[in-house]
Amino acid sequence: MGVYIPVGPQHPIHPEAILLKLKVEGEQVVDADVDSSFVHRGIEKALEHKTWLQGLYLVERVCGICNVAHSTCYTLNVENLLGVEAPTRAQYLRLVVEELARIHSHMLWLGLLAHLIGFQSLFMLVFRDREKVLDLMEELTGNRITTAYNVVGGVRRDIDPALEHRVRSTLEELRGRVKRYRKLIEEDPSVRARTVNVGILERSEAEELHAVGPVARASGIKYDVRADDPYLVHDEVPFNVVTLETCDAWGRAMVRVEEVLESIDMIMYSLDHIPSGPIRKRVPPVFKVPPGEGIARVEAPRGELFHYAKSDGSERPYRYRMRTPTLANLAALVYMLRRGDRAVYVADVPVIFGSIDPCICCTARVFVLDERGSRVLNLEDLGRSRGR
Amino acid sequence: MKLLTRLVNWGRSRSLWVLLINTGACNACDIEVIAALSPRYDVERFGVLLKGSPRHADVLLITGAVTRQVRDRLLRIYRQMPEPKYVVAVGTCAVSGGVYDRCYNVYKGVDEVLPVHAYVPGCPVKPEAVIEAISVLRRVIERGEFNGRGKGG
Amino acid sequence: MDEERVVEELKARLGAAILEVKVPQRRRVFITVDREHYRAALEVLREAGFDHLVAITGIDTGDHFEVIAHVGRTLVVSVRAVVPRSDARIPSLIDLYKGAEFYERETWEMLGIVFEGNPRLTRTFLPENWPENVYPLRKDYEGG
Amino acid sequence: MRMLRDVLWNLFKGRATVMYPEERGSPPDNFRGRLGFNRDECIGCGLCHRVCPASAIEMENDGRGARPVFHIERCIYCYLCIEVCPTKAIKPGKEYAVVTSRKSDLVVR
Numbered sequence: 101m102g103v104y105i106p107v108g109p110q111h112p113i114h115p116e117a118i119l120l121k122l123k124v125e126g127e128q129v130v131d132a133d134v135d136s137s138f139v140h141r142g143i144e145k146a147l148e149h150k151t152w153l154q155g156l157y158l159v160e161r162v163c164g165i166c167n168v169a170h171s172t173c174y175t176l177n178v179e180n181l182l183g184v185e186a187p188t189r190a191q192y193l194r195l196v197v198e199e200l201a202r203i204h205s206h207m208l209w210l211g212l213l214a215h216l217i218g219f220q221s222l223f224m225l226v227f228r229d230r231e232k233v234l235d236l237m238e239e240l241t242g243n244r245i246t247t248a249y250n251v252v253g254g255v256r257r258d259i260d261p262a263l264e265h266r267v268r269s270t271l272e273e274l275r276g277r278v279k280r281y282r283k284l285i286e287e288d289p290s291v292r293a294r295t296v297n298v299g300i301l302e303r304s305e306a307e308e309l310h311a312v313g314p315v316a317r318a319s320g321i322k323y324d325v326r327a328d329d330p331y332l333v334h335d336e337v338p339f340n341v342v343t344l345e346t347c348d349a350w351g352r353a354m355v356r357v358e359e360v361l362e363s364i365d366m367i368m369y370s371l372d373h374i375p376s377g378p379i380r381k382r383v384p385p386v387f388k389v390p391p392g393e394g395i396a397r398v399e400a401p402r403g404e405l406f407h408y409a410k411s412d413g414s415e416r417p418y419r420y421r422m423r424t425p426t427l428a429n430l431a432a433l434v435y436m437l438r439r440g441d442r443a444v445y446v447a448d449v450p451v452i453f454g455s456i457d458p459c460i461c462c463t464a465r466v467f468v469l470d471e472r473g474s475r476v477l478n479l480e481d482l483g484r485s486r487g488r
Numbered sequence: 489m490k491l492l493t494r495l496v497n498w499g500r501s502r503s504l505w506v507l508l509i510n511t512g513a514c515n516a517c518d519i520e521v522i523a524a525l526s527p528r529y530d531v532e533r534f535g536v537l538l539k540g541s542p543r544h545a546d547v548l549l550i551t552g553a554v555t556r557q558v559r560d561r562l563l564r565i566y567r568q569m570p571e572p573k574y575v576v577a578v579g580t581c582a583v584s585g586g587v588y589d590r591c592y593n594v595y596k597g598v599d600e601v602l603p604v605h606a607y608v609p610g611c612p613v614k615p616e617a618v619i620e621a622i623s624v625l626r627r628v629i630e631r632g633e634f635n636g637r638g639k640g641g
Numbered sequence: 642m643d644e645e646r647v648v649e650e651l652k653a654r655l656g657a658a659i660l661e662v663k664v665p666q667r668r669r670v671f672i673t674v675d676r677e678h679y680r681a682a683l684e685v686l687r688e689a690g691f692d693h694l695v696a697i698t699g700i701d702t703g704d705h706f707e708v709i710a711h712v713g714r715t716l717v718v719s720v721r722a723v724v725p726r727s728d729a730r731i732p733s734l735i736d737l738y739k740g741a742e743f744y745e746r747e748t749w750e751m752l753g754i755v756f757e758g759n760p761r762l763t764r765t766f767l768p769e770n771w772p773e774n775v776y777p778l779r780k781d782y783e784g785g
Numbered sequence: 786m787r788m789l790r791d792v793l794w795n796l797f798k799g800r801a802t803v804m805y806p807e808e809r810g811s812p813p814d815n816f817r818g819r820l821g822f823n824r825d826e827c828i829g830c831g832l833c834h835r836v837c838p839a840s841a842i843e844m845e846n847d848g849r850g851a852r853p854v855f856h857i858e859r860c861i862y863c864y865l866c867i868e869v870c871p872t873k874a875i876k877p878g879k880e881y882a883v884v885t886s887r888k889s890d891l892v893v894r
Contacts, residue, residue, distance in 0.1 A: 164516020227526035
């Protein structure tokens with residue numbers, strides 16, 4: 101006989117509306133379930149009402165944090181269907197912004213991890229350093245978060261030498277800070293105590309559940325869309341796919357921190373090798389896309405992002421489908437919480453939950469929760485039953 | 489008596505505890521509100537504390553167009569807050585639905601569900617705008633508007 | 642494995658069941674099969690090492706539905722099956738690809754295509770007060 | 786010991802906080818803020834109305850012809866309208882901290 105604890109939809113550990121249903125016996129989790137229908141908006145249907153160009157701005161707002169990945173994927177897909185290719189300089193610039201967004205996302209995540217394990221000073225330090233990346237984003241694209249940088253046919257703004265210099269010096273400074281955080285995660289006893297051997301996902305399990313991104317890479321799967329299915333100029337810019345075999349939350353933290361360093365190197369390399377030339381091919385604001393279908397994949401900060409587009413020759417998409425990385429990883433999350441062979445304690449749930457870097461707003465557009473007909477108490481019910 | 493009311497309003501305006509709730513936003517406004525709490529902007533200078541429970545909060549910061557599923561939960565959270573309570577719609581989609589205007593599962597803005605005291609448009613809002621919203625709210629409370637029961641109950 | 646080898650392998654194993662093959666660009670293969678050979682095609686691919694299910698897409702083309710399973714890591718093979726509107730059923734992939742559960746349930750909820758063999762086809766993703774037998778991604782749904 | 790080093794380093798680093806309402810830094814040149822509109826330069830082509838992803842632009846007849854009305858409460862700051870405007874009548878702006886208690890304040894004509 102277990103007790104159900106609802107975590108969410110409004111809960112201090114995570115600002116996003118998600119309901120984690122945990123069945124516990126004592127301190128131990130015996131069953132878990134996720135309900136993320138609270139942020140379902142119906143974007144896939146709405147895209148069918150927008151023109152291809154308007155759709156880009158809606159796709160960007162599927163998720164604020166991975167907006168660059170979404171817009172890159174969308175523009176690649178539409179350019180493929182149109183038979184247009186962005187100029188090489190634009191592709192390099194897209195890569196720079198994509199990697200900046202990855203640095204931002206991973207640092208945000210590191211701050212949230214520190215917050216989840218109660219390490220407030222690390223949270224504050226990481227968030228202070230994250231602002232530098234946001235400043236660069238603002239100068240480069242015009243907005244701190246929702247960039248609107250990619251357009252069909254190229255990018256909006258060019259980078260000038262002064263800005264390039266600022267990008268370099270800021271990233272150089274950031275590299276030192278991130279190395280410091282890496283050391284801290286490696287050595288600090290309080291971080292290790294909360295993350296080592298928490299949220300185990302073995303390699304075979306990760307493969308079976310189709311885990312993607314840092315979750316898969318921390319379980320030893322060398323899978324990165326940037327290396328396996330190169331888009332933009334990823335086949336020209338060298339980088340290492342970071343993998344670890346620890347299969348736990350600590351490993352996921354390390355993979356992300358290492359990826360920040362890799363991203364910094366990639367941006368530096370891109371700035372060194374960026375060719376001059378145009379940044380944009382002009383595409384009229386309302387255009388028709390020839391009939392056909394296509395898929396595009398990019399490596400978002402959270403893992404593989406997949407878009408499918410079908411056009412019937414009109415100026416609006418016939419069908420647009422998105423599969424976000426968190427949806428692929430939620431199966432792994434539920435498995436990690438439910439696993440019977442290892443004790444999972446309630447106190448570890450936030451860390452396990454956080455370790456997949458959940459992005460519910462991405463997912464809820466498509467996610468289906470599974471509910472097994474048992475009555476679930478909500479916060480108010482719990483308060484009431486205590487009162488009686 | 490009047491002096492006492494003014495004193496109470498003065499105190500209230502200097503310790504606004506906020507509750508952040510995402511009602512279907514894209515996360516961008518959420519992280520900007522969190523950024524407002526981070527060292528660079530530090531809204532705690534104004535006595536603002538981010539709270540985890542509606543029962544401790546005076547101000548409800550709502551990000552995101554309200555989805556159908558979250559509407560009833562939002563009303564429940566609102567009812568749990570003690571009087572006087574204030575609602576701030578953060579971000580364009582909380583103000584009016586914004587770019588989600590053709591989505592079948594959203595209401596067009598928070599004010600279809602709750603009375604709103606301050607609108608902060610922006611996509612996403614900058615942390616400065618969050619601070620601006622707090623200071624606007626402070627001025628309003630100090631002047632004694634929206635006293636007692638929240639606007640529209 | 643490159644595009645041609647995959648297509649050859651599939652043709653050798655399935656023969657005339659493959660209705661259409663398209664290779665629109667590098668590392669992308671689209672094949673169309675009838676509903677009866679949908680599972681068989683994916684079994685062949687699974688054996689050939691395509692162990693990563695990327696996504697399942699459902700489309701309403703107006704007179705029939707299409708279900709597309711995208712598999713593969715480097716090379717993505719998209720297997721399309723045509724499902725008639727009057728009899729919207731298709732076998733589930735859940736025993737081949739464990740992660741198929743969520744994608745199939747989404748397709749069921751959005752388009753009303755029943756995946757036979759998926760044990761948990763329950764309404765969970767749309768709001769609780771969503772009306773029965775209304776599927777938002779069907780073309781006859783006029784919402785939004 | 787290492788902690789002490791961090792404490793000292795942070796002590797002499799200066800504050801990270803921007804004292805916002807008193808200290809207002811100006812946003813970079815590229816920044817996308819609340820847009821402005823010059824009615825005299827507008828030729829009423831309606832292109833901005835057609836491209837706006839958030840349907841934030843309505844066309845209204847003011848006697849001289851159809852002219853756009855910008856609803857900032859729906860604007861997502863994508864600047865698509867500025868990009869397509871043939872006469873550059875829509876101006877980029879830098880105002881970013883807009884707060885109001887009435888939605889009707891948010892209309893640019």
